[in-house]
Amino acid sequence: MPWDGKIISGEFDKEVNEFIVQQVKSxxxxxxxxxxxxxxxYRYLKSHENDKDGQVITLYDQMFLSLSQEELQSLIRDLEEIQYMYH
Structure with missing residues (x-):
């Protein structure tokens, strides 16, 4: 089932109970x-949600993506929605 959030998008596979991330930011x-x-x-980002400088995440442990505090809040909300998909 395809899903688009504000920061991440992808597809949830109900059969294997996994979310396949296909895009982060752009x-x-x-x-x-x-x-x-x-x-x-989610727990990690939630514990750092008030960091005024935001957070940096990596893709493939090589590409760094900076998230502003606003983007961090959006990512937390995206993850909250994804959590409801799991069974």
Missing amino acids: QTTKSILNKKQTDKL
Whole structure:
């Protein structure tokens, strides 16, 4: 099932209970997040949501993407929506 958020977009595979990330901001990627990984990422970002300088995330452990505080809040909301997809 395709899904588009403000920061990330991808597809949720109900059969294997995984979210396939296809785009972060404007960068194309392919990463798979299971429920545990999504929860862990959400908790980390939630604990840093008030960092005034935002956060930096990586794609493929090579490409750094800077997230402003506003983008960080949007990503947290995206992850909250994705969490509801898992069973």
